[in-house]
Amino acid sequence: MMPLVTVAELREELGDAHAGAVRLLDVRWSLAQPDGKPAYLDAHLPGAVYVDLDTELAAHGEPADGRHPLPDHAALQAAARRWGLNDGDSVVVYDDGASLAAARAWWLLRHAGVDARILDGGLAAWIADGGAVESGAVEVTAGTMSLAWGLMPVIDLTEAATWPAHGVLMDARAPERFHGDVEPVDPRAGHIPGAVNVPTAGNVGEDGCFLPSAVLAARFADAGVGHDSEVAVYCGSGVTAAHEIAALEVAGVRAALYPGSWSQWSNTPGAEVATR
Secondary structure (H helix, E strand, O other): OOOEEOHHHHHHHHHOOOOOOEEEEEOOOOOOOOOOHHHHHHOEOOOOEEOOHHHHOOOOOOHHHOOOOOOOHHHHHHHHHHOOOOOOOEEEEEOOOOOHHHHHHHHHHHHOOOEEEEEOOHHHHHHHOOOOOEOOOOOOOOOOOOOOOOOOOEOOHHHHHHHHHOOEEEEOOOHHHHOOOOOOOOOOOOEOOOOEEOOHHHHEOOOOOEOOHHHHHHHHHOOOOOOOOOEEEEOOOOOHHHHHHHHHHHOOOOEEEOOOHHHHHOOOOOOOOEOO
């Protein structure tokens, strides 16, 4: 299943009376502005329900768990029902940036067996195409969706340490964080030994849409990734790594997520750190 849906495709699906239900989820979040609800209330796609990444798409524990551990099955199912989701619904997620936050929702819903896609280009692409927006909160009837679990590949800290011996361990952070020049969030700077740096920002064009499949495939090939490669991805806290996994899927490559990512690794005593 392709991870993306274009604005034109979404318009057609929303207007098709014979299609199944399409539910819209608005996932506004960034490190600089984690609470996206005020922006959502100001303007969102008609009928879209706000999703809080920090409280609904992540668990919270000790620093050694990472900053955004995966929520457990029961917590995500309760959230999905609050969003009004029912079995058989098709879900489209979006945000107001380059789909970095939306990709986290996409990955989790796919992990839970939901037909989920990312609106390519997000809110900006919708508005640029003349799409209507509305303000205020959207009230929905609680849903009854029953989630599966474990349908997307995941690795843990131990597997991340040995992954470069047999596959490609991809670090999706900015180069200056990968090289250890700066570290604005986590306790140690650098990267997991053996990882290769493929910054998430390079997955999209100036319009915020994902690059074409062939272009992404060439980009990942430069990092040593082919269609048969064993690939795992991490970032700072497991959020933007999901964006890299979506880009890899566009390019025809299946990849595993290391949810703890650098926030877990850098908080783990004895975990080796590489720089440059």
